[in-house]
Amino acid sequence: MDDAQIIELGLSLTERAIALLNSHAIYPDSLQKKMLETHIKAMVWRSFSGESLPELDMEMFDEISPICFTLAEQVCRWMENLAYEEAHLLSVHFEVAKENELNPTAGETTCQ
Structure with a gap:
């Protein structure tokens, strides 16, 4: 699988993951979505490369x-x-997004 295919699959899986989270009332903000996308693309790469954590x-x-x-x-x-540990690492992103329900402005930042 080449880099473009990994990126495309990563984006597709990120969209599916966000939809899954949304179906459980977990709504990542824009920064959290970008971080999740980066993580999932790395997971896709590891799934094809065999690189371990x-x-x-x-x-x-x-x-x-x-x-x-x-x-x-x-x-x-x-x-x-x-690896089994991948779910643990990914769950951290989900947990942070879940905290948005407790603090609706969490994760949203602006630079002055």
């Missing part, structure tokens, strides 16, 4: 809600050859 301290993910982890696992199933 560095070792992670799984305790870092103890505060991730079950729904965010479950949704991340679902997105990871859309790709092949991903």
Whole structure:
């Protein structure tokens, strides 16, 4: 798979992931969407390249809600050859977006 195909698939999977989040009342803001897109494109690349993730301290993910982890696992199933830890990393993006419901202006910034 070439770079253009990876980018295209990454964008498509990002749109699907955002729709999945929205169906669970999780609405990432524009910055969170861009970060999610970058992460998912990297996941697509790893799924084809076979590159592994560095070792992670799984305790870092103890505060991730079950729904965010479950949704991340679902997105990871859309790709092949991903490490188990990928869902944990992706769930962090989902958890941050989920926090938007508690603070509607979270993540939105303006530069003066």
